[in-house]
Amino acid sequence: MSLARLNEPAPDFDAVSTHGRIKLADFQGKWVVLFSHPADFTPVCSTEFGGFASRSKEFEARNTQLIGLSVDGVQAHLAWTSDIERIFGYKVTFPVIADLDMKVSNAYGMIHPGANSTATVRTVFIIDDKGILRAMVYYPMNVGRNIDEILRVVDALQTADKHGVSTPADWKPGEPVVVAPPATASAIESKEDAENQGLEYKSWYLRMKQL
Secondary structure (H helix, E strand, O other): OOOOOOOOEOOOOEEEEEOEEEEHHHHOOOEEEEEEOOOOOOHHHHHHHHHHHHOHHHHHHOOEEEEEEEOOOHHHHHHHHHHHHHHHOOOOOOOEEEOOOOHHHHHOOOOEOOOEOOOOOEEEEEEOOOOEEEEEEEEOOOOOOOHHHHHHHHHHHHHHHHHOOEOOOOOOOOOOEEOOOOOOHHHOOOHHHHHHOOOEEEEOOEEEEOO
């Protein structure tokens, strides 16, 4: 397996999960959010899985498949996700990989010896519908993830791809997006010209528009 790098094909895998054996290639045509947790039956991880389970339909609406992962076995995953449903009231409908041999964890750089040499740190990998790794975020062991932010990044990437734009800091769907800056001196517009095209002019290199 090759290492995970942005804007390159995400490392494929063939792994045992709570939904049977799965491959990344099985989800071609869908976006994928692959996320790891340190261990089953731990407090912060449980709140995260409860959060992902409660928002799973929102990911589905974005053509996005959730896939969880840790180095625990399938039986532990099954018992833990059942307990999560009891505690939080939401069924974990997405697969959870049992990465006992750490092949997926190592391919994606989920093992950080400074944090823990035998457990995966909290990571999130967003892979597009063509299998390209588009975003990755690492979290410390003691800080839980924000599901809203993960959904926001999926929205931002999908919007950028669809419209050929970028998104500014704190962007949310429905807010103005950033258009590409001029590539040549002759393409630089005046504020008046930009506004006549419906652009919000901040500077020659920073122009925004409403989709």
